[in-house]
Amino acid sequence: MNDMNLKFSKSHEYVRIENRLAVIGISQHAADQMGDVVYVELPQIGKAYSKDEEFGVVESVKAVSSLYSPVSGTVSAVNAELLEHPEWVNSDPYGKGWMLKLEMTSPTELDQILSQEQYDAEVSSH
Amino acid sequence: MPTLIFDQSIPGRRGVTIPASGVPERDLLELLGPELLRQSPPELPEQSELEVVRHYTRLSQLNHSIDTGFYPLGSCTMKYNPKVNEAVARLPGFADLHPYQPAEQVQGALALMYDLQSWLGALTGLPHVCLQPAAGAHGELTGILMIKHYHRHHGNRRTKVLVPDSAHGTNPATAAMAGFEVVTVQSNERGLVSVADLKAHLDDQVAAFMLTNPNTLGLFEEDILAISQAVHEAGALLYYDGANFNAILGAVRPGDMGFDVVHQNLHKTFSTPHGGGGPGSGPVAVSERLAPFLPVPAIVRRPDGSYALDFERPLAIGRMKAFFGNFGVLARAYAYIYAHGHEGLRQVSRDAVLSANYLKARLGDAYEVPFAQSCMHEFVMTSDRQKAQGVNTLSIAKRLIDFGIHPPTIYFPLIVHEAMMVEPTETESKEELDRFVEVMLQIADEVRDTPDLVNSAPHTAPIGRVDEVLAARKPNVRWRKPQTAR
Numbered sequence: 001m002n003d004m005n006l007k008f009s010k011s012h013e014y015v016r017i018e019n020r021l022a023v024i025g026i027s028q029h030a031a032d033q034m035g036d037v038v039y040v041e042l043p044q045i046g047k048a049y050s051k052d053e054e055f056g057v058v059e060s061v062k063a064v065s066s067l068y069s070p071v072s073g074t075v076s077a078v079n080a081e082l083l084e085h086p087e088w089v090n091s092d093p094y095g096k097g098w099m100l101k102l103e104m105t106s107p108t109e110l111d112q113i114l115s116q117e118q119y120d121a122e123v124s125s126h
Numbered sequence: 127m128p129t130l131i132f133d134q135s136i137p138g139r140r141g142v143t144i145p146a147s148g149v150p151e152r153d154l155l156e157l158l159g160p161e162l163l164r165q166s167p168p169e170l171p172e173q174s175e176l177e178v179v180r181h182y183t184r185l186s187q188l189n190h191s192i193d194t195g196f197y198p199l200g201s202c203t204m205k206y207n208p209k210v211n212e213a214v215a216r217l218p219g220f221a222d223l224h225p226y227q228p229a230e231q232v233q234g235a236l237a238l239m240y241d242l243q244s245w246l247g248a249l250t251g252l253p254h255v256c257l258q259p260a261a262g263a264h265g266e267l268t269g270i271l272m273i274k275h276y277h278r279h280h281g282n283r284r285t286k287v288l289v290p291d292s293a294h295g296t297n298p299a300t301a302a303m304a305g306f307e308v309v310t311v312q313s314n315e316r317g318l319v320s321v322a323d324l325k326a327h328l329d330d331q332v333a334a335f336m337l338t339n340p341n342t343l344g345l346f347e348e349d350i351l352a353i354s355q356a357v358h359e360a361g362a363l364l365y366y367d368g369a370n371f372n373a374i375l376g377a378v379r380p381g382d383m384g385f386d387v388v389h390q391n392l393h394k395t396f397s398t399p400h401g402g403g404g405p406g407s408g409p410v411a412v413s414e415r416l417a418p419f420l421p422v423p424a425i426v427r428r429p430d431g432s433y434a435l436d437f438e439r440p441l442a443i444g445r446m447k448a449f450f451g452n453f454g455v456l457a458r459a460y461a462y463i464y465a466h467g468h469e470g471l472r473q474v475s476r477d478a479v480l481s482a483n484y485l486k487a488r489l490g491d492a493y494e495v496p497f498a499q500s501c502m503h504e505f506v507m508t509s510d511r512q513k514a515q516g517v518n519t520l521s522i523a524k525r526l527i528d529f530g531i532h533p534p535t536i537y538f539p540l541i542v543h544e545a546m547m548v549e550p551t552e553t554e555s556k557e558e559l560d561r562f563v564e565v566m567l568q569i570a571d572e573v574r575d576t577p578d579l580v581n582s583a584p585h586t587a588p589i590g591r592v593d594e595v596l597a598a599r600k601p602n603v604r605w606r607k608p609q610t611a612r
Contacts, residue, residue, distance in 0.1 A: 036595040
């Protein structure tokens with residue numbers, strides 16, 4: 001996964017950069033903890049979020065969890081197919097399970113969130 | 127499994143034959159117009175009365191209920207519902223009342239409600255009570271709306287409600303429904319509210335802190351007086367979720383802990399039917415400063431001892447429900463309270479706490495108990511150890527069904543992995559508690575020796591393992607007539 005250059009928030013969202021956009025979803029660890037995801041609620045294109053602001057909801061057979069934006073920006077795309085295929089959050093969170101793309105307003109925020117190594121250390125300590 | 131009543135339908139079969147109308151018939155099309163009439167008749171099942179009775183009786187026999195077996199559903203207080211409650215609620219003087227009868231004709235019912243309010247006020251330490259709310263979450267909404275009006279009345283527009291991360295899901299849902307932003311407060315390593323984190327979130331935008339005590343881990347919030355002081359110093363109010371009131375009846379009162387508003391679940395603590403057997407009832411009790419905001423009508427006692435309905439409460443939030451709440455449920459709770467008396471109710475909580483601690487002690491070796499201190503009326507254990515052996519909590523819960531035991535609450539509270547929340551209540555005998563222990567220990571052995579047996583449970587239920595994921599992703603809740611060849 002390192003070749004994707006993923007970064008993570010403490011609330012288990014990942015972000016990777018693709019064509020200067022921030023692609024956001026939830027980590028494999030979070031997906032495994034939640035169990036089978038049955039429903040995803042995502043925002044509309046054009047909405048602006050600041051870092052750590054709630055942008056959506058993911059629901060599994062166990063629980064409902066809020067999704068928080070790891071960086072600030074404006075939504076330029078959402079994964080509409082994911083609404084029909086919530087199981088992709090479990091099977092391919094970093095690929096087909098992506099949730100939204102943001103045009104970042106402060107790219108330096110990326111320096112403040114966790115690297116893959118730091119995130120792995122964070123989740124294994126719990 | 128019996129087939130659906132729709133699939134048993136025989137075209138033209140009738141339960142009753144209605145005699146010809148004695149008045150002239152009018153055409154529906156003419157009366158309502160074409161835009162209000164459907165084009166084809168609804169596909170309702172057609173069957174005789176006897177077949178309908180048999181169908182639903184068979185279905186009811188497939189149900190699990192407290193009358194058929196142990197039901198240790200955490201935070202739900204599935205206690206036995208004494209049958210004398212039913213006799214009281216069915217007295218013709220109560221059951222045959224009409225809610226539009228004038229107050230002077232229903233003095234007995236009003237006296238019962240007034241007296242029940244007094245009991246709930248005495249037990250909670252919050253003397254002003256409204257019996258209208260129809261369920262616990264409805265009581266929560268009533269309480270939070272009162273808090274909202276209270277702040278507005280004092281010129282404040284506070285926007286946030288705090289809830290702990292162990293809260294019942296209804297707490298944040300209630301706050302959001304009342305228009306507040308929900309902010310989560312962390313628990314500490316002992317499973318209690320982190321007072322430091324609470325203080326970090328308290329400011330002049332916080333309207334209330336919603337708390338369950340004992341909390342959903344079955345633990346008493348020992349810092350409640352410090353919590354209460356901090357909340358009030360910030361100008362916020364303290365809300366008590368009464369779901370776990372069965373733990374403290376007659377022992378400690380939310381009003382004395384500093385709470386401003388409490389909702390009760392009569393269908394939990396006060397033994398009225400629950401879990402599909404509703405309706406429920408969620409009275410709220412409040413302190414002096416919230417009393418003017420209680421819903422109308424209030425039941426008042428006049429100097430001559432008679433009872434009346436008072437609608438003249440200018441600050442009231444209005445009505446929360448038509449008429450006076452679910453009166454039949456109120457009558458059952460009243461019967462329960464009088465069957466026990468004050469000392470009996472204290473004993474209820476003592477026994478409930480003893481039963482939970484007994485189970486916790488006996489199961490603590492086979493399953494992990496994340497919080498070691500004594501519990502109140504319920505406790506949380508995890509099957510983390512079993513999960514490492516390839517069997518998750520869901521499968522253990524399903525396996526219990528094979529032994530005629532309703533599974534406990536699972537995967538809640540959210541802050542405990544693979545959680546199982548067990549609440550035995552005071553109404554189970556020691557023999558029944560011991561049987562539950564033996565079953566749980568046997569399942570732990572099965573997880574080690576024959577995990578497939580547990581992972582494929584239940585085996586004896588009318589329906590085996592349900593595909594809950596498919597049911598949630600692609601719910602199929604509407605019957606459609608099978609297509610027949612033409």
